[in-house]
Amino acid sequence: MSTWLEVVLLTLMAGAAMPIGAAIAMVERIHPQWLENELRHTVIAFGGGALLSAVALVLVPEGSRDLHPAxxxxxxxxGGVAFMALDLLLFKINTPATQLAAMLSDFIPEAMAxxxxxxLGENTGxxxxxxxxxxxxxxxxxSYRELVDSTDWQGRRLVAAFAAMALVGPAAGMVGYHLLSDSPRVVSGVMLFAAGGILYLTFQDIAPQARLENRWAPSLGAVAGFLLGLIGEMLVSA
Structure with missing residues (x-):
């Protein structure tokens, strides 16, 4: 398989997880109280753990290798400041599209990286x-659950919007593959920029939503998410 096709397929697979997550969230009649509370918070925490593992195991080690400390x-x-500024802007605009834009804000630099x-011939892709x-x-x-609660967007319309967003991944991946192949320091900068933004989002949005009063399983989801990333990194390194 050619390298560029592998980039397209991997970024498309990563983006396809968004509509898949939205489709899972459409199931509302199976223990709805449990779905709304414990499962939802556990899933959020799991995503936070996966984000932290991406920052700690891939983006920061790879990004800092070719740059000076400054x-x-x-x-x-x-990255942290830029994502904060975008967060403030989206908060002020406050339309359904802002939550979709927030999802893309970290997906695009990650796909470019x-x-x-x-x-660059790395094996971390x-x-x-x-x-x-x-x-x-x-x-x-x-995001599906939040948009259903706060807007008139429903069901398949939302899933279709998420599926359209997944197509941004291959485009961003191709930009990173073709335009940054001769600029390892720029690649490192993109990785670190994404890492700073992800860390901001983790503690600004994900961690506060993950905690649930008098429930302990959601926090364990963060451990599971990070552990899965750690095992994956060890297998790739081996």
Whole structure:
């Protein structure tokens, strides 16, 4: 299989986790109280654990390898500040599309980093794709539930919107693969920028939603998400 086709398939797979998560969230009549509370919070926490594993095991180690400490600090902090600014902007606009845009805000730089990793001959591409998929699945699940509760968007219309968003992944992956193949430092900067933004989103949005009063399983979901990423990294390294 050619490398560019592998990039397209992996980014499409990672993006497809968003509509899959939304489709799972459509199931509302099987123990609805349990679905709304404990399962939903566990899924959110699992996504947070997967995000942290992507930051700690792939994005930061790979991104910091070719940059000086000052460059690492600028790119990583810049990602956090940029995602905060986008978060504020989306909050002020406050339309259904803002939640979809929020999902894309971390998916696009991650897909670019994935494509760039293949261009540079790294072996972390499949692992990063898996971690992105693990992140997008609970994001799709949670965003669907929030949009159903707060807007008149329903059912298949929402799932179709999420499926359309998945197509952005291959485009971003191709940008990273073709345009950044001769710029390893830019690739490192993109990875660190994404890592800083993801870390901001994890503690701003995901961690506060994951906790559930008098329930302990949701927090264990974060451990499971990170552990899955850790095992994947160990298998790739071996």
């Amino acid at each position: 460059g690492v600090a600028v790119c990583f902090a810049g 994935l494509g760039a990793s293949f261009a 499949p692992l990063l794709a898996g971690l992105i998929a693990l992140q997008n699945l609970p994001e799709g699940f949670n």
